[in-house]
Amino acid sequence: MAGTPRARRPFLPGVPRLPRRTPPGADPAPVREPIPREIRVLIAAAFVIAIGFGLVAPILPQFAQSFDVGVTASAVIVSAFAFTRLVFAPAGGRLVERLGERPVYIVGLLIVALSTAACAFAGDYWQLLVFRALGGIGSTMFTVSAMGLIVRLAPPAIRGRVSGAYATAFLLGSIGGPIVGGLLARFGLRVPFLVYAVALLIASAVVFFQLKDTSLADRRAARAKPPLTVREAVRDSGYRASLASSFANGWSSFGVRMALVPLFADVVLGAGTEIAGISLAFFAGGTALALTASGRLADSLGRRPLVITGLIVNGAAMVALGFSGNVVVFLALCVVAGVGTGLLNPAQQAAVADVIGNDRSGGKVLATFQMSSDFGAILGPVLAGLIIDQLPFGSFALAFAATGVLTGLAALVWATSRETLPAPAGTTR
Known part of the structure; x- marks a missing residue:
């Protein structure tokens, strides 16, 4: 009968529903574009890196003062990392353009891993300063190359969502890292450095195998356009x-x-x-x-x-x-x-x-x-x-x-x- 609403077919277990038709002239429901697998790998690696950084950041000044130095000298240990990041950034950018993002990313992780492990075995303040400064070089390498990979791999329609997910991973890692680091410090101030180094080695291995085809695509794109x-x-x-x-x-x-x-x-x-x-x-x-x-x-x-x-x-x-x-x-x-x-x-x-x-x-x-x-x-x-x-x-x-x-x-x-x-x-x- 006209004007009478049609009865809704009851749901029967095991009987699939027919897909709902889109009314004529109406736009189809938007499909949310997924984040590519390669970027999810980078997000997971960012979480591990941030946790590791949080492991050592709270105990670094205390570790420096264990070599009988003052507050200023212990603060220099923290600043040395940021200083070398800043100074080496232009060279890191050139390396990315010449070698591709993935190799520079992995080498940067390995540099931070080895320098962090070396910090655990530092015999005096000056050794700790040099090893920590070297870590800043590796840090800027993987930071610039990670941004380059995200630029390359993220679909334009979800660049904001990808950047937000990457930033969230870093943030959550940096929140959880100090908590874990404080617990590990009970076993000695050198232990968090070793744990961070091992975590970085694992992260670099995962990125190496999961993104092994990305560098080839990068080179083809680089030849196509300067x-x-x-x-x-x-x-x-x-x-x-x-x-x-x-x-x-x-x-x-x-x-x-x-x-x-x-x-x-x-x-x-x-x-x-x-x-x-x-x-x-x-x-x-x-x-x-x-x-x-x-x-x-x-x-x-x-x-x-x-x-x-x-x-x-x-x-x-x-x-x-x-x-x-x-x-x-x-x-x-x-x-x-x-x-x-x-x-x-x-x-x-x-x-x-x-x-x-x-x-x-x-x-x-x-x-x-x-x-x-x-x-x-x-x-x-x-x-x-x-x-x-x-x-x-x-x-x-x-x-x-x-x-x-x-x-x-x-x-x-x-x-x-x-x-x-x-x-x-x-x-x-």
């Missing part, structure tokens, strides 16, 4: 904006956060070292929370809205941190600042991948992008410390405010840049 140069990339407003946000994020999230946020909790709030450590965990928690959605949003809404929002959220939270008067507000702001970082990171990395494209190598372009973050991470704590110590009106609030201003300027650069997300077929942006 590598993208930094000069070409800088002409793109999307890449220039990515350099600006990478520098600001390195300054804020990797530099000032690690150096000043725990110190503010201890010195200004008088909350003690426990809250200082918890603040970093809250920051990481906020980042993890944002990463659950930021990659997918960067693929649907665009790179620029996510980066701008992330920079503004992170910068505003950093400014507010300097005026927080109690622990509850302070920890809440740490979460908000972490959310800002989680919003912008996958989007800016996907933007760089958009600029390079799948059909070209971009080792030097990726190395320059990494250097901008490392440079910000090194310069930020130094200048923020000078603001606090040297200016007659200096304070933590002023140092945090300067960090917020820097992230705001980076957001302005992004506001004047192009949207790099490729337009769907048949449409224009």
Whole structure:
């Protein structure tokens, strides 16, 4: 009878339902593109690497002081790793363009593995300094090559989701690593170094066998089209904006956060070292929370809205941190600042991948992008410390405010840049 709803056929066990028809003229339901197997291998390796880094990071200063050196000398051990990463980044980019991503990735892992194992057998402070610095060389090699592999292998439609998944693996590993490292340190300060070295050897073997065909594809692509140069990339407003946000994020999230946020909790709030450590965990928690959605949003809404929002959220939270008067507000702001970082990171990395494209190598372009973050991470704590110590009106609030201003300027650069997300077929942006 007309107007009478048709009865729904009851579900019978063992009788398959017929597929639901798409109404005429309606778009079919979108199919979510899976992350390629090779990238899942890199994500798993990133998790192992981050856990291992977390194993040794908390006990490294204590291990250095076991050689009867002061606080400054133990801090130099930490800075040496970042310094060699920064200095060797251009050479790492050239190696990627000449040899391909996979060989450089594996060699970089092996260098870090061997240098880390050597740290466990260091006989004095200077040996430990040299071995740790060598690890920075290997670190920049596998970092640049991993980004190159992701650029090459990630489908353009899911670059944001891939970047988010990779960042999440690193974040979870860096959270779990210190916990495991603290337990292993009970057996001696040298044990975490050996465990990390073994884990890296296993990761390099897995990548070698699982990605053994990738390097061949890389060489064919490299012959078909020359590598993208930094000069070409800088002409793109999307890449220039990515350099600006990478520098600001390195300054804020990797530099000032690690150096000043725990110190503010201890010195200004008088909350003690426990809250200082918890603040970093809250920051990481906020980042993890944002990463659950930021990659997918960067693929649907665009790179620029996510980066701008992330920079503004992170910068505003950093400014507010300097005026927080109690622990509850302070920890809440740490979460908000972490959310800002989680919003912008996958989007800016996907933007760089958009600029390079799948059909070209971009080792030097990726190395320059990494250097901008490392440079910000090194310069930020130094200048923020000078603001606090040297200016007659200096304070933590002023140092945090300067960090917020820097992230705001980076957001302005992004506001004047192009949207790099490729337009769907048949449409224009």
